[in-house]
Amino acid sequence: MADEIADNQPEQPQEVKPKKSKKKLLIIIASALVALSLSGFLAYTMLGGNKKNTDGADHQKGEKAAQTVLVPLDPFVLNLAEPGRFLKLTIHFELSDPLNQQMVTDHIPQLKDAIIILISSKSIESLSSPEGKLQLKDELLLRANLTIGKDIFKNLYFTEFVMQ
Numbered sequence: 001m002a003d004e005i006a007d008n009q010p011e012q013p014q015e016v017k018p019k020k021s022k023k024k025l026l027i028i029i030a031s032a033l034v035a036l037s038l039s040g041f042l043a044y045t046m047l048g049g050n051k052k053n054t055d056g057a058d059h060q061k062g063e064k065a066a067q068t069v070l071v072p073l074d075p076f077v078l079n080l081a082e083p084g085r086f087l088k089l090t091i092h093f094e095l096s097d098p099l100n101q102q103m104v105t106d107h108i109p110q111l112k113d114a115i116i117i118l119i120s121s122k123s124i125e126s127l128s129s130p131e132g133k134l135q136l137k138d139e140l141l142l143r144a145n146l147t148i149g150k151d152i153f154k155n156l157y158f159t160e161f162v163m164q
Contacts, residue, residue, distance in 0.1 A: 069098045073108065075160060078116060081123045089119065090160035093144065093153050100152040107148055114143045124163055133161070 075090040093111075095101060104111075118139060126132045137156060145151050 067098050069095045069101050070157070071095060071101060071104050072159075073112065073115075076112075076115065076119070078119050080119070080127070080163075081121055085124050086164045087119060087122075087127065088160060088162040088164075089158065091115070091140070092157045092159055094155040094157065096152055096154040100150075103148065103152065110147045111144055114147045115140060118143055127163060133158070 070092045072092045073090070075088060077086060077088050079085070080087055093104065095104065119136070122136065127136060137158070141153055141156055144153050144156070
């Protein structure tokens, strides 16, 4: 009877289940290791493996930044359209091509004349807002390029802008 009770006990299914769960656990661990190693390899090749290419790109960007040429003009103190109102202004022009720097230095008197005529016609109200300053910047770029006869100015910067 003890043999029958022993035979009736469901010990075999309990032993089979741990074997299956051990196999599942091993499969899960193995697939996790494969996924981690694959993602690590991809991260290394995407981020660290292309250092030669990115260093070359950074070097080229540095050369382009070194090619940017700013031509400063002497500070202007100008009368505005309203009596008793003045503007002190310092401008730096950014050139689109460094080879045009000599042409700009040759035309500085004409550039100053165009700037003086344009700014002296402005009122303090038109220049006091940020939109007015941006509009002045656009008008100055247009006049400067027209004065030279080519589109050689990429941008201009106000480094000093004082109104009284």
